Amino acid sequence: xxxxxxxxxxxxxxxxxxxxxxxxxxxxxxxxxxxxxxxxxxxxxxxxxxxxxxxxxxxxxxxxxxxxxxxxxxxxxxxxxxxxxxxxxxxxxxxxxxxxxxxxxxxxxxxxxxxxxxxxxxxxxxxxxxxxxxxxxxxxxxxxxxxxxxxxxxxxxxxxxxxxxxxxxxxxxxxxxxxxxxxxxxxxxxxxxxxxxxxxxxxxxxxxxxxxxxxxxxxxxxxxxxxxxxxxxxxxxxxxxxxxxxxxxxxxxxxxxxxxxxxxxxxxxxxxxxxxxxxxxxxxxxxxxxxxxxxxxxxxxxxxxxxxxxxxxxxxxxxxxxxxxxxxxxxxxxxxxxxxxxxxxxxxxxxxxxxxxxxxxxxxxxxxxxxxxxxxxxxxxxxxxxxxxxxxxxxxxxxxxxxxxxxxxxxxxxxxxxxxxxxxxxxxxxxxxxxxxxxxxxxxxxxxxxxxxxxxxxxxxxxxxxxxxxxxxxxxxxxxxxxxxxxxxxxxxxxxxxxxxxxxxxxxxxxxxxxx
Amino acid sequence: xxxxxxxxxxxxxxxxxxxxxxxxxxxxxxxxxxxxxxxxxxxxxxxxxxxxxxxxxxxxxxxxxxxxxxxxxxxxxxxxxxxxxxxxxxxxxxxxxxxxxxxxxxxxxxxxxxxxxxxxxxxxxxxxxxxxxxxxxxxxxxxxxxxxxxxxxxxxxxxxxxxxxxxxxxxxxxxxxxxxxxxxxxxxxxxxxxxxxxxxxxxxxxxxxxxxxxxxxxxxxxxxxxxxxxxxxxxxxxxxxxxxxxxxxxxxxxxxxxxxxxxxxxxxxxxxxxxxxxxxxxxxxxxxxxxxxxxxxxxxxxxxxxxxxxxxxxxxxxxxxxxxxxxxxxxxxxxxxxxxxxxxxxxxxxxxxxxxxxxxxxxxxxxxxxxxxxxxxxxxxxxxxxxxxxxxxxxxxxxxxxxxx
Numbered sequence: 066x067x068x069x070x071x072x073x074x075x076x077x078x079x080x081x082x083x084x085x086x087x088x089x090x091x092x093x094x095x096x097x098x099x100x101x102x103x104x105x106x107x108x109x110x111x112x113x114x115x116x117x118x119x120x121x122x123x124x125x126x127x128x129x130x131x132x133x134x135x136x137x138x139x140x141x142x143x144x145x146x147x148x149x150x151x152x153x154x155x156x157x158x159x160x161x162x163x164x165x166x167x168x169x170x171x172x173x174x175x176x177x178x179x180x181x182x183x184x185x186x187x188x189x190x191x192x193x194x195x196x197x198x199x200x201x202x203x204x205x206x207x208x209x210x211x212x213x214x215x216x217x218x219x220x221x222x223x224x225x226x227x228x229x230x231x232x233x234x235x236x237x238x239x240x241x242x243x244x245x246x247x248x249x250x251x252x253x254x255x256x257x258x259x260x261x262x263x264x265x266x267x268x269x270x271x272x273x274x275x276x277x278x279x280x281x282x283x284x285x286x287x288x289x290x291x292x293x294x295x296x297x298x299x300x301x302x303x304x305x306x307x308x309x310x311x312x313x314x315x316x317x318x319x320x321x322x323x324x325x326x327x328x329x330x331x332x333x334x335x336x337x338x339x340x341x342x343x344x345x346x347x348x349x350x351x352x353x354x355x356x357x358x359x360x361x362x363x364x365x366x367x368x369x370x371x372x373x374x375x376x377x378x379x380x381x382x383x384x385x386x387x388x389x390x391x392x393x394x395x396x397x398x399x400x401x402x403x404x405x406x407x408x409x410x411x412x413x414x415x416x417x418x419x420x421x422x423x424x425x426x427x428x429x430x431x432x433x434x435x436x437x438x439x440x441x442x443x444x445x446x447x448x449x450x451x452x453x454x455x456x457x458x459x460x461x462x463x464x465x466x467x468x469x470x471x472x473x474x475x476x477x478x479x480x481x482x483x484x485x486x487x488x489x490x491x492x493x494x495x496x497x498x499x500x501x502x503x504x505x506x507x508x509x510x511x512x513x514x515x516x517x518x519x520x521x522x523x524x525x526x527x528x529x530x531x532x533x534x535x536x537x538x539x540x541x542x543x544x545x546x547x548x549x550x551x552x553x554x555x556x557x558x559x560x561x562x563x564x565x566x567x568x569x570x571x572x573x574x575x576x577x578x579x580x581x
Numbered sequence: 582x583x584x585x586x587x588x589x590x591x592x593x594x595x596x597x598x599x600x601x602x603x604x605x606x607x608x609x610x611x612x613x614x615x616x617x618x619x620x621x622x623x624x625x626x627x628x629x630x631x632x633x634x635x636x637x638x639x640x641x642x643x644x645x646x647x648x649x650x651x652x653x654x655x656x657x658x659x660x661x662x663x664x665x666x667x668x669x670x671x672x673x674x675x676x677x678x679x680x681x682x683x684x685x686x687x688x689x690x691x692x693x694x695x696x697x698x699x700x701x702x703x704x705x706x707x708x709x710x711x712x713x714x715x716x717x718x719x720x721x722x723x724x725x726x727x728x729x730x731x732x733x734x735x736x737x738x739x740x741x742x743x744x745x746x747x748x749x750x751x752x753x754x755x756x757x758x759x760x761x762x763x764x765x766x767x768x769x770x771x772x773x774x775x776x777x778x779x780x781x782x783x784x785x786x787x788x789x790x791x792x793x794x795x796x797x798x799x800x801x802x803x804x805x806x807x808x809x810x811x812x813x814x815x816x817x818x819x820x821x822x823x824x825x826x827x828x829x830x831x832x833x834x835x836x837x838x839x840x841x842x843x844x845x846x847x848x849x850x851x852x853x854x855x856x857x858x859x860x861x862x863x864x865x866x867x868x869x870x871x872x873x874x875x876x877x878x879x880x881x882x883x884x885x886x887x888x889x890x891x892x893x894x895x896x897x898x899x900x901x902x903x904x905x906x907x908x909x910x911x912x913x914x915x916x917x918x919x920x921x922x923x924x925x926x927x928x929x930x931x932x933x934x935x936x937x938x939x940x941x942x943x944x945x946x947x948x949x950x951x952x953x954x955x956x957x958x959x960x961x962x963x964x965x966x967x968x969x970x971x972x973x974x975x976x977x978x979x980x981x982x983x984x985x986x
Contacts, residue, residue: 080865081862085858093858100847
């Protein structure tokens with residue numbers, strides 16, 4: 066039998082147990098609730114739904130203000146090779162029925178020869194077959210697009226006053242054989258509108274990185290020795306700077322706030338020149354471009370965003386690769402979307418030609434649309450009717466923003482245990498604010514300043530929406546379901562609770578024993 | 582102090598100075614060991630902070646320096662007498678002197694009224710246990726600033742034992758300013774301070790106000806040095822919220838390496854509460870022996886603090902040496918000693934395997950820290966049990982025997 070305890074000892078034990086409980090109850094429990102409560106800041110879900118409906122209703126834009134490529138063309142019979150305008154329309158509407166093109170593009174075809182009393186569209190498509198008739202250097206002012214088609218239906222020549230008109234003609238020249246080309250033209254990944262979509266990824270500033278990549282091998286090729294010389298490298302930098310100067314003062318400057326560039330000289334060492342070069346050739350021919358880029362270890366740089374605002378810097382890389390030894394291989398070039406371009410030297414390095422190729426690649430990668438107009442033997446590049454494409458890019462960004470915000474709305478609604486930090490609310494508010502600014506801009510009279518600002522606001526809205534969805538504090542807490550929390554709390558608090566409860570029980574039992 | 586005690590002081594000074602002279606790079610080697618120093622007490626970081634302070638940049642801006650600003654003033658003052666390089670004569674003498682002072686305080690405590698009626702070890706033995714303890718020697722040679730915090734804490738105990746309460750409060754405030762976990766000692770210190778006059782509301786309030794005022798004064802030194810109170814986040818914030826995730830001899834770092842961010846605040850608060858929750862109960866239970874309560878709380882914070890070092894164990898063992906009367910009742914001394922020895926030998930090896938050789942992983946080192954904690958827990962519980970047993974036998978009929986059931 067245990068010896069009896071003194072009253073003092075019992076009181077002391079009671080104080081000890083209650084002091085444990087005091088800390089647990091007055092400090093532990095409040096801290097536990099505070100640190101594990103899921104904080105869900107209210108996100109303006111109804112505002113997001115309103116924007117979605119607004120977009121579906123056409124953003125309140127009138128037909129004239131409607132941003133998009135809307136083309137009405139009168140087609141002359143000589144362009145219809147056994148196909149009616151109705152059939153062409155139906156086919157094009159079928160091709161147009163993609164989610165992202167349907168809001169920015171429409172095409173009305175009218176039979177020009179049978180249009181009596183109707184208002185003729187802006188463009189008329191007139192096709193003339195000719196093998197020997199010399200092509201006119203110019204055509205009269207007007208809106209007639211004349212398409213010269215060789216009798217063997219080979220390459221067509223399109224003569225128009227402006228590139229936009231040439232684009233329309235190029236786009237619209239159709240017959241049964243050309244329906245496939247229209248399909249390709251409308252393809253989101255390879256067609257004309259895909260270049261517009263790339264241009265929609267708006268960046269406030271552009272950085273071009275030119276790299277002269279010299280392959281070295283154990284045989285010590287002459288080409289490498291020549292390329293290693295300071296004179297060659299100086300020449301490389303001079304030509305790169307010429308490209309940059311052209312861009313700096315060119316049309317591209319109207320899109321962006323700054324263009325910067327840098328030049329670098331890099332080396333790739335090939336232990337056995339022939340095998341390595343053969344692999345490089347194989348990669349190029351089989352379109353394994355990503356493996357080629359990985360081999361070169363030139364990191365693909367995506368859009369960099371500063372935290373202070375939504376401005377972004379688009380960085381593109383351009384590589385002039387000198388293979389290790391002379392081959393008869395012609396110069397190759399290719400572009401990689403969201404990365405840049407590559408020119409691989411042929412028999413001998415030709416820096417001016419490489420730079421011209423880079424220039425074309427830059428145009429292709431950065432401009433919403435650019436076309437070369439063949440006028441005799443000369444090629445001429447300008448950016449046609451940019452405001453239409455800027456507006457299209459604006460609306461594409463707005464579509465991207467609303468899709469992202471809608472996804473966020475569904476995420477927040479469906480996952481009730483996901484924390485929603487206040488930063489997400491702030492980003493959504495910013496996205497909505499930028500959205501409204503972009504729409505106001507779309508509804509106003511367009512000029513160069515307005516179109517850039519509209520595009521900036523829309524791109525900012527898309528950027529804010531993306532940041533809101535991928536907020537670090539929200540995403541990290543998505544994967545902690547309630548069952549996991551139990552698994553964490555039990556081993557952490559269980560060993561503490563058991564002696565506390567046992568002690569409290571003893572205190573209660575003792576106090577009850579004393580009461581009678 | 583008898584001659585033997587002075588001989589021990591001299592011998593320890595010779596030992597430490599010889600070690601520094603014969604092995605000039607020893608401080609650097611030990612300073613890199615996470616078992617001996619942490620980012621909260623590292624001399625290397627102190628030097629960086631001192632350099633930033635001297636060139637006019639706030640040492641708390643870079644996220645490197647986490648120690649109290651008063652150390653910057655102290656070492657800047659020491660710099661007037663010579664170089665503040667870790668192996669310079671000035672720093673050598675200063676650290677040796679600090680350890681001797683700490684040993685002196687321990688000897689003074691053993692002869693105080695608080696322990697007058699108990700059987701005590703000889704002064705020279707108590708001094709030797711502290712000065713020749715390898716853990717304390719290693720901490721001293723590594724130039725950890727924990728040496729200074731421990732000296733202030735033990736000095737506070739010594740002054741409290743001799744009823745020099747104002748000085749005791751000052752030293753406790755200083756120790757708390759440099760090592761925030763010393764705040765946990767305030768309740769048992771209150772018992773010590775009020776042991777002569779009795780614990781009345783007035784006396785408790787008086788010491789509380791004085792302690793807060795002293796702490797505020799020390800905090801204001803930091804404010805005037807850095808121009809803002811932002812340094813509190815870098816010093817106490819880092820310690821309390823475990824901002825510097827680095828391996829050490831504690832239990833925290835492994836948890837925080839693995840857990841989701843969602844649970845991080847919860848774990849931080851729970852772990853801090855775990856050391857806080859024992860303060861009042863131990864103070865209540867050992868109210869008759871506040872010194873033992875202080876020793877127990879020092880032991881508990883040694884295993885539960887966020888950045889523990891092996892020097893904390895050295896101080897705890899030195900405080901235990903003041904309670905010779907409990908040694909006969911300690912049952913697991915050999916087990917605890919072997920467990921601690923085992924962990925102290927393996928810890929640096931497993932850390933080396935993990936970090937430098939890459940053939941181990943974090944589990945190796947964390948397992949040893951768990952073993953170390955088990956050893957410490959055995960010591961704490963065993964000594965606490967022994968103390969309670971002595972208390973029971975002392976107050977009850979001495980002829981009663983306690984039968985283990």
